[in-house]
Amino acid sequence: MSRPRVVVVDDHELVRSGVKTTISSACEVVGEAADVETAIDVICEQHPDVVLLDVHLPGGDGPAVIEGVNGRMVETKFLALSVSDAADDVIAVIRAGARGYVTKSIASDDLIAAVQRVAGGDAVFSPRLAGFVLDAFANNLPAPDDPDLDQLTNREREVLRLLARGYAYKEIARRLSISVKTVETHASAVLRKLQLSNRHELSEWAHRRNIV
Numbered sequence: 783m784s785r786p787r788v789v790v791v792d793d794h795e796l797v798r799s800g801v802k803t804t805i806s807s808a809c810e811v812v813g814e815a816a817d818v819e820t821a822i823d824v825i826c827e828q829h830p831d832v833v834l835l836d837v838h839l840p841g842g843d844g845p846a847v848i849e850g851v852n853g854r855m856v857e858t859k860f861l862a863l864s865v866s867d868a869a870d871d872v873i874a875v876i877r878a879g880a881r882g883y884v885t886k887s888i889a890s891d892d893l894i895a896a897v898q899r900v901a902g903g904d905a906v907f908s909p910r911l912a913g914f915v916l917d918a919f920a921n922n923l924p925a926p927d928d929p930d931l932d933q934l935t936n937r938e939r940e941v942l943r944l945l946a947r948g949y950a951y952k953e954i955a956r957r958l959s960i961s962v963k964t965v966e967t968h969a970s971a972v973l974r975k976l977q978l979s980n981r982h983e984l985s986e987w988a989h990r991r992n993i994v
Contacts, residue, residue, distance in 0.1 A: 845878035879948030946988035
């Protein structure tokens with residue numbers, strides 16, 4: 783397996799240093815940041831495979847970083863790494879598009895494995911936190927009488943949900959067993975039918991309706 787390129791985002795320098803040391807044997811750390819604005823700039827400049835993201839930062843929070851990066855149409859994967867195991871924190875960052883959430887009590891080898899799995903397209907959660915996510919999204923099916931969704935085909939709805947969750951076109955193609963070109967066609971159709979301009983607007987639209 784190739785070494786994932788990683789950006790570490792945490793407002794504590796000692797934490798960033800410790801994380802970099804922990805993962806350096808298996809990952810290439812290409813940047814770091816201590817606040818929301820700097821994190822967005824570094825991520826958009828470096829295009830890492832994975833961002834290790836704290837959920838509470840100066841100038842905002844983890845979801846603000848994800849939304850800022852999505853707004854610039856940069857595709858990467860986010861793995862939340864936080865001292866918090868509060869359900870609200872977990873749900874907020876996953877709704878924003880993170881692919882996983884682990885706490886800072888995680889063992890070194892497990893953190894490396896989590897980064898590698900997220901880089902490979904998996905979702906990763908500390909065991910106790912997975913239940914929060916399942917509970918939060920169990921009842922989030924779209925209303926059958928939503929006139930906007932009624933415009934979309936079943937395949938377009940599938941693409942919409944995966945786009946809103948932060949999946950790259952290649953990942954969507956693999957999950958749905960269709961070509962990347964077909965994913966792009968469906969994504970364009972969704973934006974046109976919903977009168978949205980970009981992926982960031984699409985993500986916000988979907989999250990307002992709990993379509994994730």
